[in-house]
Amino acid sequence: MAKPIKNCPIDQTLQVISGKWKAVIIHVLLENPVCRFSELQARLKNCSRRMLALQLKELERDGILTKRVYPTVPATTDYSLTERGKQLKPIIDSMQSWGE
Amino acid sequence: MAKPIKNCPIDQTLQVISGKWKAVIIHVLLENPVCRFSELQARLKNCSRRMLALQLKELERDGILTKRVYPTVPATTDYSLTERGKQLKPIIDSMQSWGE
């Protein structure tokens, strides 16, 4: 009962979604299952290209989303949630409810 | 449908709980409704006194918890969640489930 925490499941989850733009990215992808890089950028008004790329890379690394690259010229990419990513929906939803 | 986000409810919530130790503090207070400063410190093994004080001060400012000070010598204090703070339970709980 007096166990020290941190690195508990709660923090695992927080690490994954608490990047500056991550929760919002997940939210967008829950509503729009497939998004191109430029679509995401358009929706996240103040998020720089650099930041967006960073956040997406981390989300991909953590198994939350999948990136597909099409060998067109110029290159196009799109992003969509994995199953594990979709399971974040209850959390994002309750965060939205609480925030109102 | 193409509205830019950020500063949406999701982010409001994230701001409140995503401090380095905040989610864990809330979790502890959900299980132990009244905690003294030293109790919290004991449970958050790697959290310095300074950090704990900072996080608590922000949580108090955001209306998540209430601080009571008893004019004993030496001073003692305790912390407990507000109603609004208690309403974070579904979020913390689902974060815990997901993290496992």
Add this chain to the structure above:
DNA sequence: CCGTATCCAAGTAGATACTG
């Protein structure tokens, strides 16, 4: 179009010492 590399300014957090 979709990034990456570099530089730099600002913010953040630990260590330590002090206070009512």
Add this chain to the structure above:
DNA sequence: CAGTATCTACTTGGATACGG
């Protein structure tokens, strides 16, 4: 006991320029 003050090292993120 429960903090605050200060100093410093580390991290973060914006601006800009370049690359496939």
